Amino acid sequence: MRVFVADVGIISATGAGVENNLCRLLDMQHGLNGKSSYLDADTDYYVGRVALSNEELRDMFGIKTKLSRTSLLSLHAVNECLKNFHPNCRMGFISGTTTGGMDKSESFCNQYLTDPKNARISDVVYHTCGSATASIASYLPKLNYISTISTACSSATNAIILGAQKIKYGQLDAVIAGGSDSLCRFTLDGFRSLLILDNDRCKPLDLNRAGLNLGEGAGYLLLVSEDFAVKHGISPLCELKSYANVNDAFHATALSDEGDGPYLAMKQTLAKANLSTEKVDYINLHGTGTVNNDLAESAAILKLFGETYPPLSSTKAYTGHTLGASGGIEAVFSVLAIKEQKVFPNLNFTTPMDSGIIPVLKPKTQKVKYVLSNSFGFGGNCSSLLFADIQIITN
Amino acid sequence: MKTQIYIHSSSCISAQHTFANPAWHDNVLKPENNIYKCVEPDYTNIIDSAFIRRMNRLQKFGLSTAISSLQRVNKAIDAVIFATGRGCIDSTCKFLERMFNREGLPVNPAVFIQSTHNTIAAQTAIYLKSKAYNTTITDNQLPFELALDNALICLHDNDFENILLGACDEITPQLLDILDRISKFGKPEIYGEGGACFILSTDSTDSIAEIKYFNSVPADEAAATVGILSAEYAVDYIFTAGKRKYAEDIPHIRYTDYFGNFPTSAACGFWLAVDCLNSRNPAISRAGNILLVAENRQGAAFVTAVGK
The missing domain is CATH 3.40.47.10 (Thiolase/Chalcone synthase)
Structure with missing residues (x-):
């Protein structure tokens, strides 16, 4: 069974949505305007921060609970993926992430280390990578399969591969596959400790490259089977x-x-x-x-x-x-x-x-x-x- | 769906003396203060000491069970697939502590490197020099079942013949404290930790068990699926993590009674099932077919049939 890409969804430092990202790529406009000081770190590296705040993202989807930023970014991109997609089908959601709810765990942990009794337990219930995926499932159409992949920087790619395998062997008709990660101090300090953050904007492939800049965002593909695309008159973007x-x-x-x-x-x-x-x-x-x-x-x-x-x-x-x-x-x-x-x-x-x-x-x-x-x-x-x-x- | 996938070997580190010990059931241990901590083997007998120094406890669970399960088989591995619910909690907490306590200088990167979920499968790949398909599945409730699903999907493909499937989770003092506070909103449980590893293959020669059926069904259809399967196979036991029984007339074993509750406890349950098919466990008489049923709180269930 062939696997087609029916639609895509994206949110990144270069913009919310496909059109914004495409314009910035073609205009050669980077999104690395943020500085890491907002993460309460004592340093100021360039970061690719998504402009929308957690509150703005929650309001867009009428979310009352304080989901992790990874989940909110994920929901934004998944929602774009599904904007033209209505058919009932056997659908999966496979998401890659490395930080999960670490942004909220950090605020819990900071308090917990000094005053454990008063640390808010509600800040740590979304800690796991699996929670980042599961906690937005209720905002999506009925799902027959939910899984989370965590293979570091290839997480989303491996989620797409698993999604393709599920479709190829006829187990699902459609899969939303990709990944989401939010900026947090944990990864900033982690990459800093590895001495692979560039103080300036990163210079991929350049002789004088000095490391990476961290970013946040989410990107998903809506994968569908060939049979399903034909049956529902879906014109795929590509295979x-x-x-x-x-x-x-x-x-x-x-x-x-x-x-x-x-x-x-x-x-x-x-x-x-x-x-x-x-x-x-x-x-x-x-x-x-x-x-x-x-x-x-x-x-x-x-x-x-x-x-x-x-x-x-x-x-x-x-x-x-x-x-x-x-x-x-x-x-x-x-x-x-x-x-x-x-x-x-x-x-x-x-x-x-x-x-x-x-x-x-x-x-x-x-x-x-x-x-x-x-x-x-x-x-x-x-x-x-x-x-x-x-x-x-x-x- | 019906499958014909064979289990060639299995290994388990748990709160029982399960590691490389067929007579583990002669001395079944009880939890202490509602906690089932692992009985850990002497890792220096299993893993190259140069590696041990660079590994956290969960990596040791994963790699030891991987090495042990490979001892019985002489096969090239086409995929390394690991499952974990919470990942390397100890390394994660250590890094967070150092991050918030440090003054000025960056912290040591070792615990950061060891905090990622894929560090278990990655360390296994490096140790085995395996360049094969390598992935790590995570989920709060059913990570092992989802990793098994991933393995079975791969085995559909002609490129895959033998797969190393592992799963593990750990408990730490901080995690226990946090779980205790969360559990005030739900029922208290016996907490556990551990891991297991399996070699799955499309080849039946010299196998120790067979996966005869594996499927995901809505939880409210699980009992009906169990009914259909028990009519098809002589089912001796149903294994579950929780209290729910799926058939009145089939003996029910709750594997969490032996291992405690943790996200990948089903891997130890699966190991127990394979053990029961192959050994003389006095608590569980030798079985021909065992069904494993696992469901999550969102109403999905996985039903697995294993037999000889």
């Missing part, structure tokens, strides 16, 4: 043609310099689609801007594609690295590349790495039939997705 999930099996937080995991993820994805490398029209890179990631990803691209690699870019300098959401957000960008027949430029690139890949630097209109999207995470979790343009299918 989710292939995917692969592998492990670099090298180090807890670093990719192998040769990029074994990234190479295998891309190679297997193309092999399963029986697609040769020269057919790929655009690669949305993981491209975090850390020394290690971009080196490994560049090595993997050159090994697989050779010097004639396709147009490619990282969009992390627009949104920041949204961790568990990044695979969802970038899957949306990959679908938009096909829909708009455009490739999106990489920001802040001036100097190539020594024999490294060189990204697209201006928005470009071109034929975009096949797009690869890469997501690599801590723990060696490396996954790739392949999207393909298709003829409009109607009944």
